[in-house]
Amino acid sequence: MTRAGHHRLCGSDVHxxxxxxxxxxxxxxxxxxxxxxxxLSQPALASELRRNDRRxxxxxxxxxxSQLETWDPKPGRPTGGPFLDIGTSVPGVRISELMPKMAAxxxxxxxxxxxxxxxxxxxxxxxxxxxxxRGREGGLAYPDLGAMLARELGQADSxxxxxxxxxxxxxxxxxxxxxxxxxxxxxxxxxxxxxxxxPDVERLESIGELDHxxxxxxxxxxxxxxxxxxxxxxVSSHNVAYERVRGLMxxxxxxxxxxxxxxxxxxxxxxxxxxxALIARRLVEAGVPFVRVARAWWDSxxxxxxxxxxxxxxxxxxxxxxxxxxxxRGMLENTLVVTLAEFGRTPNINASLGxxxxxxxxxxxxxxxxxxxxxxxxxxxxxxxxxxxxxxxxGELFATIFQALGIDHEKEYHVGARPIPLVNPGIVPVExxxx
Amino acid sequence: xxxxxxxxxxxxxxxxxLVLAGVSASRAVGVEPPAxxxxxxxxxxxxxxxxxxxxxxPPATQTADETLVRRLALxxxxxxxxxxxxxxxxxxxxxxxxxALVDRWLGSPEYVEHQxxxxxxxxxxxxxxxxxxxxxxxAENRSWDQVFxxxxxxxxxxxxxxxxxxxxxxxxxxxxxxANDVSVAFFGVNITCAKCHxxxxxxxxxxxxxxxxxxxxSRTFETGGFVGEREYGQIxxxxxxxxxxxxxxxxxxxxxxxxxxxxxxxKDERKREDERxxxxxKKKEPPPPPEFSRRAQLVETALAExxxxxxxxxxxxxxxxxxxxxxxVMPLDQxxxxxxxxxxxxxxxxxxxxISHGYDLRRLVRGIVMSQAYSRDSRWEGDQRPDAEAFAVAxxxxxxxxxxxxxxxxxxxxTESLAxxxxxxxxxxxxxxxAKTQNADLFEQPGVDFQISANEALLLSNSERIEKNYxxxxxxxxxxxxxxxxxxxxxxxxxxxxxxxxxxEIELLEGYVSTREDRREQACGQLxxxxxxxxxxxxxx
Numbered sequence: 022m023t024r025a026g027h028h029r030l031c032g033s034d035v036h037x038x039x040x041x042x043x044x045x046x047x048x049x050x051x052x053x054x055x056x057x058x059x060x061l062s063q064p065a066l067a068s069e070l071r072r073n074d075r076r077x078x079x080x081x082x083x084x085x086x087s088q089l090e091t092w093d094p095k096p097g098r099p100t101g102g103p104f105l106d107i108g109t110s111v112p113g114v115r116i117s118e119l120m121p122k123m124a125a126x127x128x129x130x131x132x133x134x135x136x137x138x139x140x141x142x143x144x145x146x147x148x149x150x151x152x153x154x155r156g157r158e159g160g161l162a163y164p165d166l167g168a169m170l171a172r173e174l175g176q177a178d179s180x181x182x183x184x185x186x187x188x189x190x191x192x193x194x195x196x197x198x199x200x201x202x203x204x205x206x207x208x209x210x211x212x213x214x215x216x217x218x219x220p221d222v223e224r225l226e227s228i229g230e231l232d233h234x235x236x237x238x239x240x241x242x243x244x245x246x247x248x249x250x251x252x253x254x255x256v257s258s259h260n261v262a263y264e265r266v267r268g269l270m271x272x273x274x275x276x277x278x279x280x281x282x283x284x285x286x287x288x289x290x291x292x293x294x295x296x297x298a299l300i301a302r303r304l305v306e307a308g309v310p311f312v313r314v315a316r317a318w319w320d321s322x323x324x325x326x327x328x329x330x331x332x333x334x335x336x337x338x339x340x341x342x343x344x345x346x347x348x349x350r351g352m353l354e355n356t357l358v359v360t361l362a363e364f365g366r367t368p369n370i371n372a373s374l375g376x377x378x379x380x381x382x383x384x385x386x387x388x389x390x391x392x393x394x395x396x397x398x399x400x401x402x403x404x405x406x407x408x409x410x411x412x413x414x415x416g417e418l419f420a421t422i423f424q425a426l427g428i429d430h431e432k433e434y435h436v437g438a439r440p441i442p443l444v445n446p447g448i449v450p451v452e453x454x455x456x
Numbered sequence: 457x458x459x460x461x462x463x464x465x466x467x468x469x470x471x472x473x474l475v476l477a478g479v480s481a482s483r484a485v486g487v488e489p490p491a492x493x494x495x496x497x498x499x500x501x502x503x504x505x506x507x508x509x510x511x512x513x514p515p516a517t518q519t520a521d522e523t524l525v526r527r528l529a530l531x532x533x534x535x536x537x538x539x540x541x542x543x544x545x546x547x548x549x550x551x552x553x554x555x556a557l558v559d560r561w562l563g564s565p566e567y568v569e570h571q572x573x574x575x576x577x578x579x580x581x582x583x584x585x586x587x588x589x590x591x592x593x594x595a596e597n598r599s600w601d602q603v604f605x606x607x608x609x610x611x612x613x614x615x616x617x618x619x620x621x622x623x624x625x626x627x628x629x630x631x632x633x634x635a636n637d638v639s640v641a642f643f644g645v646n647i648t649c650a651k652c653h654x655x656x657x658x659x660x661x662x663x664x665x666x667x668x669x670x671x672x673x674s675r676t677f678e679t680g681g682f683v684g685e686r687e688y689g690q691i692x693x694x695x696x697x698x699x700x701x702x703x704x705x706x707x708x709x710x711x712x713x714x715x716x717x718x719x720x721x722x723k724d725e726r727k728r729e730d731e732r733x734x735x736x737x738k739k740k741e742p743p744p745p746p747e748f749s750r751r752a753q754l755v756e757t758a759l760a761e762x763x764x765x766x767x768x769x770x771x772x773x774x775x776x777x778x779x780x781x782x783x784x785v786m787p788l789d790q791x792x793x794x795x796x797x798x799x800x801x802x803x804x805x806x807x808x809x810x811i812s813h814g815y816d817l818r819r820l821v822r823g824i825v826m827s828q829a830y831s832r833d834s835r836w837e838g839d840q841r842p843d844a845e846a847f848a849v850a851x852x853x854x855x856x857x858x859x860x861x862x863x864x865x866x867x868x869x870x871t872e873s874l875a876x877x878x879x880x881x882x883x884x885x886x887x888x889x890x891a892k893t894q895n896a897d898l899f900e901q902p903g904v905d906f907q908i909s910a911n912e913a914l915l916l917s918n919s920e921r922i923e924k925n926y927x928x929x930x931x932x933x934x935x936x937x938x939x940x941x942x943x944x945x946x947x948x949x950x951x952x953x954x955x956x957x958x959x960x961e962i963e964l965l966e967g968y969v970s971t972r973e974d975r976r977e978q979a980c981g982q983l984x985x986x987x988x989x990x991x992x993x994x995x996x997x
Binding site for chain 1: 648649786787789790834835836837841844851852853854900902903904905906907908909910911912913914915917918919920923964965968972978981982983985986987989990991992994995997
């Protein structure tokens with residue numbers, strides 16, 4: 022099935038690439054979608070798409086963590102607040118005293134970016150922007166980071182989920198809508214809120230194991246007969262979806278941390294955030310390309326310092342444990358861990374001793390896969406009011422994430438005739454933090 | 457309702473080539489074009505057959521009657537047919553039986569309900585709800601130009617306007633979005649590529665066109681739940697060379713509308729206006745209409761002779777896509793000169809026919825489903841399946857959430873009661889009531905290039921909601937009472953797939969049941985599940 026005008030219109034050289042030509046029989050507006058499925062029948066080309074099993078875990082600090090109480094402290098300044106800074110294992114780099122564990126290990130895996138100016142201080146708009154690398158524009162539903170990575174790093178017939186998101190607290194959950202957008206529901210996240218397990222992966226008691234399997238075989242047989250002579254991508258996607266069922270049902274055990282050693286569980290700690298980070302590690306270990314673990318609610322309009330006194334040490338502990346565990350297992354080479362939020366917080370301290378939304382000068386970190394450990398990029402001015410050096414936006418951060426994972430950020434998807442690159446045109450990665 | 461004529465239309469960019477989708481040099485087709493008053497289905501088959509000759513692609517055969525009935529039912533009334541409806545059709549020996557069935561279904565309340573759901577997804581697209589409005593409009597086969605008027609004018613004076621205004625109300629906060637959504641829904645063009653720069657792919661689209669379309673909505677605002685329009689306000693934009701320009705009131709074809717000069721109000725006047733609006737909102741009254749309405753100008757311009765082809769072609773393409781699963785122009789929002797239709801004469805002929813018949817959508821739909829092209833088989837027996845754009849073979853279309861829910865409900869219902877009903881209308885009502893919309897929320901609205909997700913497969917495989925609603929009573933209970941395995945599986949296939957099973961299929965299914973004699977009712981449930989979860993059920997083919 023070829024789109025009307027498709028070949029005539031798409032000027033991109035993506036079209037001329039051999040592996041797409043091979044899939045042209047089923048080409049669709051979203052060219053790659055179909056290739057993703059068909060590619061598997063061509064082993065030589067399939068390897069081209071498998072990027073050394075690279076993975077990504079996003080620690081999403083929902084509500085907006087304060088850069089001043091984490092990665093970019095300003096002690097002694099009017100905007101500094103009561104906490105001090107401490108030296109880190111990287112000479113000359115100091116972070117908040119609330120993060121002693123990361124401070125001790127900063128040189129091992131982590132790069133800090135202190136110069137985000139993202140321009141959207143609204144929870145909804147900021148989340149959309151920072152989960153997609155661009156704002157809402159062009160009448161297009163852009164896919165979020167997880168969907169793009171599921172698409173780029175996952176495998177079409179994968180037996181594990183390719184995009185899982187944890188968001189247990191209720192605050193802010195609706196601000197942070199995830200979606201595969203124009204990539205289609207194939208790449209939508211499995212979102213876990215109250216239950217820490219996949220939905221519909223347990224066989225109902227009313228049907229036995231054998232019957233469950235054999236009725237599925239009957240379904241497959243019947244559907245295969247139907248598919249003969251109906252070689253179109255929607256029909257094949259139906260059967261691919263059912264072929265994934267048993268694998269997904271088996272992946273239920275990935276969510277059960279009771280099989281982990283007590284030592285490992287202790288390392289992450291008994292908190293929900295810690296346990297979810299441990300599950301995230303189990304998931305990426307099993308081949309899930311993208312997991313988001315959200316921790317809410319950092320939105321400290323009042324009592325900013327109490328909030329961060331509670332949340333920052335937890336982040337410090339869990340992030341350090343996660344990096345440590347991934348490194349011990351030899352997985353950090355292939356796994357990128359990102360800390361990010363919809364925005365940071367105002368340097369100015371308000372009358373309620375809070376900090377408000379602030380998107381003009383804030384921080385993010387990248388650790389592990391493809392990252393130059395111990396690097397710090399960008400600088401804010403003395404009071405943290407403006408970026409003084411190395412200003413970047415959401416797009417540059419996304420380009421950097423893609424680059425770290427070995428994905429060409431200039432790669433284009435096609436929505437009908439429109440070429441849509443992974444990040445907006447002209448945007449380049451921050452080479453300074455890349456290995 | 458009387459509408460003022462456009463104030464004055466002046467084609468300013470006289471040299472601008474107005475080559476919009478579909479307008480292109482006529483291709484020699486070797487056969488005389490059909491007469492101007494030819495039936496729509498003849499026009500369709502004439503042009504498509506000529507195209508197939510040119511491509512040297514013989515089309516797929518006409519599909520079997522039972523498949524045609526299923527296709528018509530899903531497309532026209534939004535559910536699979538009950539077995540009895542298919543049987544009646546097969547038994548009917550009248551040569552006019554297809555037309556009779558199409559007319560009956562096109563005149564049914566189920567058609568109104570289904571088409572309103574489809575249009576609501578197409579126009580509102582999840583942002584706002586036009587369902588009630590569309591039901592009323594479709595029930596009286598309101599013309600498409602009238603629907604466009606009512607949605608874009610959001611006139612509060614009648615019931616129609618009240619229900620129709622949700623489209624504008626939900627978008628008015630972002631005029632860029634509003635202008636684009638109107639362009640996509642009613643003119644088949646996405647204009648946002650021309651917002652920040654001249655359109656990169658379409659030579660005849662400049663930033664002026666984007667800001668021109670935006671200008672029609674720039675005075676629209678919301679107050680107290682109503683959509684109003686001001687008398688003043690201009691849009692300025694900075695082009696790529698950094699020059700600031702004032703946007704003209706320009707339609708997509710390049711036509712510019714002159715409007716009366718209006719000075720910007722003073723601060724005091726604005727303040728008084730705000731107070732007046734607050735008063736009205738308190739009294740729950742709509743704001744007064746402007747003397748000069750830019751939105752009314754858009755409606756009049758878009759529907760004016762010489763301009764309206766764009767509007768007509770857009771709805772023709774939308775409906776064509778709905779019924780064929782592939783538009784005459786793809787993508788649906790790229791109907792412009794750089795993306796011509798592979799069937800330009802057909803698109804133009806259908807648009808002309810629609811205009812000359814008062815934008816009567818039912819006439820168009822009837823023509824589509826009566827064509828030979830519509831009733832081709834979806835299976836391709838040859839080597840290489842032809843491009844969808846050739847329309848040589850039918851495209852399997854994934855069911856929409858409502859089609860899916862209603863069909864699952866009807867397929868697994870207790871249909872015993874139908875046997876005793878002789879009155880056709882009464883029976884139709886009973887069948888419709890067995891096809892319940894509940895659980896439609898479990899399924900995803902398919903877009904272009906839809907891929908079915910693993911979540912859906914998991915849901916069907918393991919959800920208690922599926923088990924309880926579709927596999928525990930009705931059909932499964934009835935099947936379990938049937939002693940003869942052959943009869944049992946035949947009944948199951950008829951109920952779920954609306955056709956008779958082949959000998960081979962009977963054997964296969966009998967085999968499944970016979971190995972489960974100790975748990976017959978469960979076996980029936982599993983059998984029904986396998987058919988219900990099959991691709992044959994999931995698609996309109």
